[in-house]
Amino acid sequence: MNPVDYSSFRRKLNDWYADQGRDLPWRRNFEPYQIWISEIMxxxxxxxxxxxxxxxxLGRFPTVADLAAADESEVLRLWEGLGxxxxxxxxxxxxxxxxxxxxxLFPTELDTLQSLPGVGRYTAGAIASFAFDQRAPIVEANTLRLYSRLIGYAGDPRSRDGQExxxxxxxxxxxxxxxxxLNQALMELGATVCSPREPDCESCPVHAHCQAFRDGTQATIPLPKPKTVITEMTEVSIAVRTGSKYLLRKxxxxxxxxGLWDFVRFEIEHAAAAIDTAFIVGAVQDRTGLSVIIGPQIAEFKHGVTRYRITLKCFVADRVQGRLKANEExxxxxPEKFDEYPLxxxxxQFAERLKQFPLVDHATSKTGKMKKSRLEH
Ligand code: SF4
Incomplete structure (x- = not known):
């Protein structure tokens, strides 16, 4: 785009944003704390x-001081599910x-903002420009795509040259x-009009300034990321029970x-024809110090973590004897207290199933509480 066109570009974009910008909770004021929380989320x-x-x-931590004073566990509990x-x-x-x-008080300098844990160049730019109206640029997923198209950059936008x-x-x-x-308007245009597939160029307020639109290259710009190769994995999660309580580990x-809590969990050989119970008993003992009797599998979940697709098989087990290893929390x-822990x-999901699961002594197969004398060494 020719620099002489910048003011026309800004005017069209600002007018469009005034008319079409979404009303989002973090756009109702320019409080740096709220901008920061929203941008990280x-x-x-x-x-x-x-x-x-x-x-x-924000309801629980209305100010940065409230957040600073909280336990990490509570912060994670409120974050649970966001990943x-x-x-x-x-x-x-x-x-x-x-x-x-x-x-x-939030620092206003870009360098100081970037020195805060978890604050990169983009987040620092968003805080500095939205809250303090500094002339700080931002490039995130939506504007990376938008800028690549506006300038017709056909190279890899994540490369050094592309980033510069x-x-x-x-x-x-x-x-x-x-x-x-203007930064907010750019992000909004990238998020709602200049979408990854089939950007709505006809209704785009700045199509007259867009190189990719002129060249008809919107479908090929930006260059896509190389495809991630997905690896299949199988893990087991074991809810070890004593009496009416289950074992959680931080x-x-x-x-x-x-920092999150979990049941005893580890990888097993993927796609094994049958679950090797002896292996699981040994692995639980290695990790916890407890000998257990494995009960039934009560759930199975599939989920993705980075480049892994994980099948998680969930079992209950009864503690027979042993002491918990001292080097872990x-x-x-x-079950009714699971909600107090970030998971x-x-x-x-497993915890929710356990709330419905009858308490069965798998050593004797009797429903009810296991004998205290045998379990609580
Ligand atoms: S004209 Fe199309 S490709 Fe160009 S910025 Fe607008 S929506 Fe994106």
């Missing part, structure tokens, strides 16, 4: 999915930094005043879903 997640999370989160839990842990850590180092070109364009088109509003910082929890999506 919106990474990898759709607007529709984010709205109820955003409202619940990419490092985002929630980083929000919590960054809130503490803002309270401790900046007296609870797109960030430079994102900065060039910003006005000295009203940069935040996932450690070097695991996926760090464990809790024996009654992964599949652990939550």
């Amino acid at each position: 919106l990474q990898q997640t759709t607007v529709v999915a984010v709205i109820p999370y955003f409202e619940r989160f 990419y839990y490092s985002r929630a842990r980083n929000l919590h850590r960054a809130a503490k930094v803002i309270v401790e180092q900046y007296s609870g 070109r797109l960030w430079a364009f994102a900065e060039d088109i910003l006005p000295r005043k009203g940069a935040g509003r 996932r450690t910082s070097n695991e996926r879903w760090a 464990w809790q024996w929890v009654q 992964s999506v599949t652990a939550r």
Whole structure:
């Protein structure tokens, strides 16, 4: 796009945004805390999915000080289901930094914003431009696609050259005043009109400025990401029971879903013809220190994590004897208390099934509470 066209481009885009921009909860004020929460939640997640999370989160933590003072477990519980839990842990850590180092006031400088845990160039630009109207460019998934088409960039937009070109364009088109509003309008156009497939070019307010539209290359720009090769995996989740309580374990910082609680869970050989119960008993003992009797499989879930498609087979088991290993965080929890713990999506599904599951002693196959003398060593 020729720089002489920038002011016409901005005017058309701003007019369109005033008329067509969606009313979203985080657009009702320009509070940096709310912008920050919404932008972190919106990474990898759709607007529709984010709205109820955003409202619940702000209801519980209305200020950065409230978030900083919370337990990480509670933050994760409110994040449960949004995925990419490092985002929630980083929000919590960054809130503490803002309270401790900046007296609870958001820094306004881009560099300082980017030094906060979990705040990258894009999020820093969104906070600085939306909240403080700084001339800070932003490139995220929607604007990456939009800018690639506007300038007709046929290379890989994620390459070094692509990133340099797109960030430079994102900065060039910003006005000295009203940069935040223009950034919001650009993101909105990318999200609602310049969609990945079949962009609505006829109703696009800036099609006269779009190189891809002129060239008819909207369908091939931007260059798609290379396809991820999916690997199948099978895992088992074992709800070890003693009396009326089940064993939960806090996932450690070097695991996926760090900080969330889960039943005993591990990988088994994929697509084995039959479940090897002896292997599962041994693996539970290795991990927990407890010897168990494996009961029935009561659920099976399929879900995706990054490049893995996981089949999760869920069993109950009764503790027979042994002491829990000391190097892990464990809790024996009654099903009605599961809601107090942050769980992964599949652990939550399993927990819900367990609430319906009758208490059966699989050692004796009798319904009811297991004998305390035998179980609680
Ligand atoms: S004209 Fe089409 S391809 Fe170009 S910015 Fe508008 S919607 Fe996107």
